Amino acid sequence: MASKKSSGMFSKRTILPGSEKAALVHPAAEDVTPPRLTPVTVSVIVKRKTPLKASHRSGKERLTHAQYRKEHAADPAAVKLVKAFAKEFDLKIDPDTPGPERRTILLTGTVDQMQKAFGTTLSHKKVDGVTYRVREGSIEIPTALSGSVVAVLGLDNRPQAKPHFRIAGEAGAATADAVQQEGFARPHASGSVSYTPIQVAELYQFPAKASAAGQTIGIIELGGGYKKADITAYFKSLGVKAPKVTAVLVDKAKNKPTNANSADGEVLLDIEVAGAVAPGANIVVYFTPNTDQGFVDAISTAVHDTKNKPSVISISWGAPEVQWTAQSMNALDAACQSAAALGITITVASGDNGSTDGVTDGANHVDFPASSPHVLGCGGTNLQGSGSTINSETVWNALPSGGASGGGVSNFFPLPSWQSGAGVPKPTVAAGGRGVPDVAGDADPATGYEVRVDGANYVFGGTSAVAPLWAGLIALANAQNGTSAGFLQTALYSAKGKAAFRDITQGDNPAFQAGTGWDGCTGLGSPIAPQIISLIKPATTSGKKVATKVAKKSTKKIVAVKK
Structure with missing residues (x-):
C-alpha cells in the first residue's frame, strides 16, 4: 500500500x-x-x-x-x-x-x-x-x-506476554480463577507448606544480616500496580524495613493497582521477594504496556536509566518464542546485549508450563525473553526444608493443571560458547541451540512464598518468584563485592561454578529429565549463596576504571616531559 x-x-x-x-x-x-x-x-x-x-x-x-x-x-x-x-x-x-x-x-x-x-x-x-x-x-x-x-x-497492540505466577491453595482459588480469565495464573492444588522470602533465602544460605544498600533492583511490569500501604504492611510483618519503591512510567503506562484479580499479584510478588531478600536495596518498577513495543521500550529505559542506575533487572513476564516476531526478539535481545556491555544483570522467569510452554502443537517450546543468551533464565523447584536445612529439592512439576518449570532448547538463539560443554540437547531447528534455564530456585506453589496483594495474604509460586529471588542475591553480591556482577554466565558455567550450585537431579518437566549438571528443567541448579557471591565477582576492569588508568598514564607522561 x-x-x-x-x-x-x-x-x-x-x-x-x-x-x-x-x-x-x-x-x-x-x-x-x-x-x-x-x-x-x-x-x-x-x-x-x-x-x-x-x-x-x-x-x-x-x-x-x-x-x-x-x-x-x-x-x-x-x-x-x-x-x-x-x-x-x-x-x-x-x-x-x-x-x-x-x-x-x-x-x-x-x-x-x-x-x-x-x-x-x-x-x-x-x-x-x-x-x-x-x-x-x-x-x-x-x-x-x-x-x-x-x-x-507498536503497529499491533495485542498483549504480548503473561506473568509467570501461580496462586496456591483453596484460599487463592477464586482469585486465581478470575485472574486466569485474563490469561494469568491457575490455582495449584492445596499448598502443603509456605515460606516467607526471608526463609527461602535462609535455606539458600543468603548471608545473614547482609545489606544491599547502595544497589538498585529494576523490575519490569507489563500491567498491574502496587499500593504503598501493602508494601508497608508486608515488610512490617516481616520485621524488615520496607524498601524505597519508585515507579517509572514507560510509553504512558500507569502504576494502576486494582485488585488481586489483576496483574497486581505479579507486581507485589516481585517487589516483596526482591525487597525481602536484599534488604537496603532500592527498587524501581518500570511500568509499560503489555505489547512487544512496551516490553522492549521498558527494558531499554531501565538499562539506560542513569538516574536510578539499576545494577540488576528482574523480569517475570514472557511468552513462547513462537508467539513473537523475529524483529521483536532481536530488538529485545539487543537491549539485553546493551545491559551486558554496561555491567547490568538481567534475570528472567523461564515460564510455568513445562517443556511445551503451554503451546498445544505437540512440540517443545521455551519462553522468551528467558531464552535470550544475554539474560539469566530462572527455572523452578519444589523446595522442602526448615531453618537453614534443605531436606529435598526436586523439579517443580505439578502438571497437567498445576504448572511446571519451563525449560528446554531455543529454536531461535544458537548455542552460546559458554554453554557448549553443558550437554544441552540438540535443537529441533538448526538455527537454535541455547539451553533454558540457566539456574533455578523455589517456584512450586505447594512450597510457595507468602505475599500480600491488595490488602490480602496469599501463597504464590511460579518462576516469577525465582527471577526476583536471584535478582536479590545478585544485588547482595554487588554490594558485598563492591562492583556489579554484570553478565554472569561465563562464571556460572565455568568449572569453578559447580561448587556454587545445589544440583537438582530428580524430576522432569516432563520432556526434559533432571540429572547431574545442567538440565532443561532447572539449569545448573539452585544457589549456594556464599559461593555464588564469590564466584560472580568480576575479574575484569570496567570501562570507567580503564579510562581512569589511561588518564593516569597520560598524566605521568606529561609530567615526565615537563621534567
Whole structure:
C-alpha cells in the first residue's frame, strides 16, 4: 500500500526482515470499525553507530554509559533517514522520543498514515470486550531504510506476554480463577507448606544480616500496580524495613493497582521477594504496556536509566518464542546485549508450563525473553526444608493443571560458547541451540512464598518468584563485592561454578529429565549463596576504571616531559 506522496528515494519498497506476524486466531474475535483518526505511536529502532563487540556482549569489556553513547548509540545517518521518511509520510516525531543511546525514534500518526508509511493493513478486533489494533503479515519499508531500520514496533497492540505466577491453595482459588480469565495464573492444588522470602533465602544460605544498600533492583511490569500501604504492611510483618519503591512510567503506562484479580499479584510478588531478600536495596518498577513495543521500550529505559542506575533487572513476564516476531526478539535481545556491555544483570522467569510452554502443537517450546543468551533464565523447584536445612529439592512439576518449570532448547538463539560443554540437547531447528534455564530456585506453589496483594495474604509460586529471588542475591553480591556482577554466565558455567550450585537431579518437566549438571528443567541448579557471591565477582576492569588508568598514564607522561 504505497503512499500517493511517496516518490524519489522512498518510492521503492522492501520487506522488513523478521516482521512477519501470524494471523489472529480467536473464536470470539469480532471485527470493529477502525478509528481512522486515533493517533498511533510506533517505535522505530535503528542500527547502532558501531556494533557491540563480542567482548562487550559477554561482559568481558565493560563500557560506561558515556562510552556506550559515544560509540554504540543510534547511527546518525540512520536517524537522519528516518526523520526524512517521517516527513515524507506526514508522521510526527513524538516529543517523548528518548536519547540516541536507546536507538528508538517514536513516530506518531493516524491509522491511515501508518498503513501508507509501513505498507501494511491495520484492522481492529474486539476480544473479550477489549478492542485491539491488529497487524498481520509483513511490514514494508522504503528500500532506502533497509539496513538502517532494524525493527518497527507498536503497529499491533495485542498483549504480548503473561506473568509467570501461580496462586496456591483453596484460599487463592477464586482469585486465581478470575485472574486466569485474563490469561494469568491457575490455582495449584492445596499448598502443603509456605515460606516467607526471608526463609527461602535462609535455606539458600543468603548471608545473614547482609545489606544491599547502595544497589538498585529494576523490575519490569507489563500491567498491574502496587499500593504503598501493602508494601508497608508486608515488610512490617516481616520485621524488615520496607524498601524505597519508585515507579517509572514507560510509553504512558500507569502504576494502576486494582485488585488481586489483576496483574497486581505479579507486581507485589516481585517487589516483596526482591525487597525481602536484599534488604537496603532500592527498587524501581518500570511500568509499560503489555505489547512487544512496551516490553522492549521498558527494558531499554531501565538499562539506560542513569538516574536510578539499576545494577540488576528482574523480569517475570514472557511468552513462547513462537508467539513473537523475529524483529521483536532481536530488538529485545539487543537491549539485553546493551545491559551486558554496561555491567547490568538481567534475570528472567523461564515460564510455568513445562517443556511445551503451554503451546498445544505437540512440540517443545521455551519462553522468551528467558531464552535470550544475554539474560539469566530462572527455572523452578519444589523446595522442602526448615531453618537453614534443605531436606529435598526436586523439579517443580505439578502438571497437567498445576504448572511446571519451563525449560528446554531455543529454536531461535544458537548455542552460546559458554554453554557448549553443558550437554544441552540438540535443537529441533538448526538455527537454535541455547539451553533454558540457566539456574533455578523455589517456584512450586505447594512450597510457595507468602505475599500480600491488595490488602490480602496469599501463597504464590511460579518462576516469577525465582527471577526476583536471584535478582536479590545478585544485588547482595554487588554490594558485598563492591562492583556489579554484570553478565554472569561465563562464571556460572565455568568449572569453578559447580561448587556454587545445589544440583537438582530428580524430576522432569516432563520432556526434559533432571540429572547431574545442567538440565532443561532447572539449569545448573539452585544457589549456594556464599559461593555464588564469590564466584560472580568480576575479574575484569570496567570501562570507567580503564579510562581512569589511561588518564593516569597520560598524566605521568606529561609530567615526565615537563621534567
